[in-house]
Amino acid sequence: MEHKQSPLGYISxxxxxxxxxxxxxxxxxxxxxxxxxxxxxxxxxxPSFISFDWTLxxxxxxxxxxNYFKFALNSIILSVGSTLVGLVFAxxxxxxxxxxxxxxxxDALLWMLSTKMMPPVGVLVPIYLVFRDWGLLxxxxxxxxxxxxxxxxxxxxxxxxxxxxxxxxxxEAARMDGATLPKEIIFVLLPMAVxxxxxxxxxxxxxxWNEAFWTLNLTTSDAAPLTAFIASYSSPEGLFWAKxxxxxxxxxxxxxxxxxxxQKQLVRGLTFGAVx
Amino acid sequence: xxxxxGAALCALLAGGIAHANAETKLTIATVNNGDMIxxxxxxDDFTSxxxxxxxxxxxxxENTLRxxxxxxxxxxxGQYDVMTIGTYEVPIWAEKGWLAPLDQLGPDxxxxxxxxxxxxxxxxxxxxxxxxxxxxxxMMMYRKDLFDAAGITINGRLTWDQTLEIxxxxxxxxxxxxxxxxxxxxxxxENMALITxxxxxxxARLFDENWNPTFxxxxxxxxxxxxxxxxxxxxxxxxxSNGFNENLSLFNSGKCGMWIDATVAASFVTNPKESKxxxxxxxxxxxxxxxxxxxxxxxxxxxxxxxxSQKVEAAQKFIAxxxxxxxxxxxxxxxxxxxxxxxxxxxxxxxxxxLEAAPFADETLLAxxxxxxxxxxxxxxxxxxxxxxxIPEFQGIGTTVGQQFSAALAGQMTVEQALAAAQSGTxxxxxxxxxx
Numbered sequence: 210m211e212h213k214q215s216p217l218g219y220i221s222x223x224x225x226x227x228x229x230x231x232x233x234x235x236x237x238x239x240x241x242x243x244x245x246x247x248x249x250x251x252x253x254x255x256p257s258f259i260s261f262d263w264t265l266x267x268x269x270x271x272x273x274x275x276n277y278f279k280f281a282l283n284s285i286i287l288s289v290g291s292t293l294v295g296l297v298f299a300x301x302x303x304x305x306x307x308x309x310x311x312x313x314x315x316d317a318l319l320w321m322l323s324t325k326m327m328p329p330v331g332v333l334v335p336i337y338l339v340f341r342d343w344g345l346l347x348x349x350x351x352x353x354x355x356x357x358x359x360x361x362x363x364x365x366x367x368x369x370x371x372x373x374x375x376x377x378x379x380x381e382a383a384r385m386d387g388a389t390l391p392k393e394i395i396f397v398l399l400p401m402a403v404x405x406x407x408x409x410x411x412x413x414x415x416x417x418w419n420e421a422f423w424t425l426n427l428t429t430s431d432a433a434p435l436t437a438f439i440a441s442y443s444s445p446e447g448l449f450w451a452k453x454x455x456x457x458x459x460x461x462x463x464x465x466x467x468x469x470x471x472q473k474q475l476v477r478g479l480t481f482g483a484v485x
Numbered sequence: 486x487x488x489x490x491g492a493a494l495c496a497l498l499a500g501g502i503a504h505a506n507a508e509t510k511l512t513i514a515t516v517n518n519g520d521m522i523x524x525x526x527x528x529d530d531f532t533s534x535x536x537x538x539x540x541x542x543x544x545x546x547e548n549t550l551r552x553x554x555x556x557x558x559x560x561x562x563g564q565y566d567v568m569t570i571g572t573y574e575v576p577i578w579a580e581k582g583w584l585a586p587l588d589q590l591g592p593d594x595x596x597x598x599x600x601x602x603x604x605x606x607x608x609x610x611x612x613x614x615x616x617x618x619x620x621x622x623x624m625m626m627y628r629k630d631l632f633d634a635a636g637i638t639i640n641g642r643l644t645w646d647q648t649l650e651i652x653x654x655x656x657x658x659x660x661x662x663x664x665x666x667x668x669x670x671x672x673x674x675e676n677m678a679l680i681t682x683x684x685x686x687x688x689a690r691l692f693d694e695n696w697n698p699t700f701x702x703x704x705x706x707x708x709x710x711x712x713x714x715x716x717x718x719x720x721x722x723x724x725x726s727n728g729f730n731e732n733l734s735l736f737n738s739g740k741c742g743m744w745i746d747a748t749v750a751a752s753f754v755t756n757p758k759e760s761k762x763x764x765x766x767x768x769x770x771x772x773x774x775x776x777x778x779x780x781x782x783x784x785x786x787x788x789x790x791x792x793x794s795q796k797v798e799a800a801q802k803f804i805a806x807x808x809x810x811x812x813x814x815x816x817x818x819x820x821x822x823x824x825x826x827x828x829x830x831x832x833x834x835x836x837x838x839x840l841e842a843a844p845f846a847d848e849t850l851l852a853x854x855x856x857x858x859x860x861x862x863x864x865x866x867x868x869x870x871x872x873x874x875x876i877p878e879f880q881g882i883g884t885t886v887g888q889q890f891s892a893a894l895a896g897q898m899t900v901e902q903a904l905a906a907a908q909s910g911t912x913x914x915x916x917x918x919x920x921x
Contacts, residue, residue, distance in 0.1 A: 442517060
């Protein structure tokens with residue numbers, strides 16, 4: 210039965226949605242705006258909206274001081290690398306849990322997620338010692354391993370939710386036709402789960418891109434991504450908001466573009482299973 | 486043909502090895518502030534004089550840097566060859582044997598030119614364990630125009646009671662001017678830096694000779710009463726969120742009658758590019774109360790070398806370059822005397838060119854000279870440090886106590902409750918740490 214919404218309800222919902230949307234977008238808008246102000250204008254009270262002397266000097270200074278492309282390249286390698294490695298483990302894990310559950314599957318899933326609740330600083334020293342002894346400090350490989358492991362629970366959860374929606378009969382039919390396990394996963398399961406995998410990958414790329422604890426603590430220069438780039442523009446003494454905003458705008462620009470073009474897949478992936 | 490190729494290969498390998506030998510890469514961890522960024526820009530001067538050394542800079546925000554270098558040095562991670570560390574870390578790390586002594590700074594370095602207060606803060610058993618890059622104390626910056634309009638003149642060093650009276654006269658929130666701006670943001674390097682110096686001025690100390698905390702003393706009560714009264718009643722609204730940068734913004738936009746904070750702020754508030762009141766600022770020493778001992782803090786950012794570094798010789802060469810008198814002249818020749826890193830070398834304050842370019846030089850020197858990390862309280866104390874106690878536990882204690890004092894400022898608890906909570910919390914920490 211279709212529920213028809215009244216025009217008043219439709220308008221009020223739209224207005225509410227717009228207000229929420231604008232509130233969420235405002236900090237990003239303000240950051241971009243601040244990046245074009247001088248340091249003095251960036252902190253002036255009351256703040257100026259449009260009527261200020263627009264300047265590109267912050268971007269010039271950021272470019273002069275840091276090699277943006279080196280940091281950006283590391284961010285791309287770390288986020289995409291950790292996502293691809295994670296996907297291999299998450300797909301097999303989610304397959305086992307979705308199609309061959311045991312009575313402990315739900316507990317295992319919850320336990321996996323509970324590891325995300327641990328404050329990372331609690332294991333900083335042990336991880337740092339392991340990295341030091343294995344020569345992984347300031348290496349992309351080491352960080353890919355850490356990022357893939359910290360995001361694995363979320364990847365497994367998302368893929369598990371997605372795989373649960375795929376009828377088991379189809380996989381059984383493939384097995385009846387003689388498909389081996391790898392063929393069943395690669396040629397039958399994965400093509401059907403492409404939207405779910407795409408949204409999982411996108412979300413994981415965003416999470417890895419934004420990760421700022423391990424990427425700051427385990428890198429110095431060679432493997433430092435954009436989070437380290439931003440961190441170098443915050444200052445306890447002196448005005449820094451305009452330059453920090455310029456650095457932040459440069460850092461979030463790639464992920465904003467990816468997010469904009471893939472928002473349909475993202476929303477679909479995130480809300481899948483929520484409405485049945 | 487094979488011979489030619491073999492020879493070429495040998496030459497390439499030899500060249501490669503020679504290149505590898507020639508270049509020592511120093512990784513330098515530093516904070517993001519104007520003086521450090523300026524040093525990065527002047528790197529070419531060092532590398533042209535030392536072509537066998539290359540520099541890799543890792544610039545981080547202060548708290549991130551502190552966490553990062555502490556983890557690295559404590560675990561002997563070996564990620565950095567030169568670290569930027571504060572006067573809080575140097576004595577603790579030197580005591581633990583984490584820092585290499587700086588004994589190869591060269592004959593021209595002139596260690597005796599380093600300000601005595603700063604030098605004693607970075608030395609152990611007369612050996613330098615870090616070299617100061619820039620130093621600061623605290624002082625009062627005030628609006629000369631507002632003082633003149635209110636008929637206020639400063640005769641000698643102010644007391645906190647006099648400061649309170651002046652704040653009352655200047656406080657005109659309807660006109661957008663607050664009597665005084667002070668740090669209210671909780672943290673051992675934020676509000677506690679100021680409140681501890683206020684405590685010193687009122688005759689208080691963080692610990693007695695047996696390491697017992699003394700927040701239950703009448704001196705602390707008087708200091709915290711003054712702090713909550715003057716900032717709560719004659720400060721800007723939402724002062725509990727204000728740290729150095731927030732107050733700098735307020736002062737530069739003309740909203741503070743007085744501001745007591747780091748001497749390094751003087752160059753910002755007198756810079757017309759950053760400040761709307763650049764030509765209206767006066768400077769005087771931080772207020773006293775029962776005593777002037779310890780009434781202004783002492784801080785310096787220093788360059789140190791982690792023990793076990795394989796590049797000590799190259800690192801010392803770099804530190805000698807960055808903290809030398811010649812470096813000050815280099816900065817002056819490129820950026821002007823007003824931009825040289827202040828507060829470390831006595832000769833800078835005898836330089837007429839610097840004195841002319843920096844109208845705040847005399848007060849800065851006075852403040853740094855009068856801050857002594859060993860004798861900073863009226864009663865005897867067992868710790869080193871003016872606004873902190875150089876023990877590993879202080880970071881945690883300072884942050885927790887800072888939160889309680891901030892809550893008292895916000896009116897969420899009374900001064901008595903905040904001091905009682907500070908006393909019991911600190912007592913627990915010190916007991917656990919085995920001090921008694």
